[in-house]
Amino acid sequence: MVDAVTNNATARISSGSSMLASNFETFLSLLTAQLKNQDPLSPVDSNQFTAQLTQMAGVEQQLLTNDLLKGLLAAQQGSGLSGAANYIGRDATAVWSATKFTTEDKATWSYELATNAGTAKLQVLDGAGKVVWEGDAPDKTEGVHDFTWDGSSTTGAPAQDGKVYTLKVVAKTTSGQTVDAQVLTRGRIGGVEMYDGQPYLTIGNSILPLSSVIALEEAAQQNLNS
Structure with a gap:
């Protein structure tokens, strides 16, 4: 484009x-x-x-x-x-909710809450936008938290290996007000590809546009040695 x-x-x-x-x-x-x-x-x-x-x-x-x-x-x-x-080799944080599920690595995201939430639900959606899994967020406090989906579903059908899924977070305060939240992809940048003239980064099982990156850091020493 x-x-x-x-x-x-x-x-x-x-x-x-x-x-x-x-x-x-x-x-x-x-x-x-x-x-x-x-x-x-x-x-x-x-x-x-x-x-x-x-x-x-x-x-x-x-x-x-x-x-x-x-x-x-x-x-x-x-x-x-x-x-x-x-950017290859650096740790990045991007506002991006899509990742590929594999039976080996599962599917991993991070989510951020602007304030403490009274309730926080996570939803995993398939490529058609259908909710295949829904459950309580593991942490409802303000800040960034990690979440790994093992591929189980509320419909009974397991996740398909190699398919792309997205995460959605819905959080509210104890009084019922909406809590600002966003889904993040975090990890080490392993490669760069070009699509329609725009650079995309590879982070784990996610391929995301460079424009979605909101933070960059030097890669942790343990990651560099692994």
Whole structure:
């Protein structure tokens, strides 16, 4: 998507530059012809001539601006993957709720509560948005908490290995007011991939956009040695 938008913008700039360049050449030709054929007894008004020169300078400035924009777009396209690669090996926290379930690693998320909650429910949803498991959150206090889903379901059908599931948290105070909450993905960044021109990071069984990352830290020593 991002790549398509960038390519479209580049094409529009190039098209605009060609039109401006053509108009610029035509303008110069007309101005030169006007100066050559003007009546010596009634020369072009100086104010009018100044205005024409100003228009010509404006067209030239627009051409330079278009060249600069194309350069910036090209640099943006080329730096996405290499820039994101600098994050490999670092511990990250992202606002992201989707992860792949495996029988070996299960499915792991974190959730954050803005304040202490009277009740807090967690829901695991499948790819169609259907709730396949629901239960009480293991911790209802303010802060970040971890949760691992073993694949069991309230419908009786076990989780499918390799399928993507998402987590949802619903929390309320003892008086029934909604508690602000969000689902997080935390872990060490193991790789970087590009999708539609946008860099995505691999954290455990999750692949998430770089834009979803809200915190980065140096990887813990024990993780680096493992």
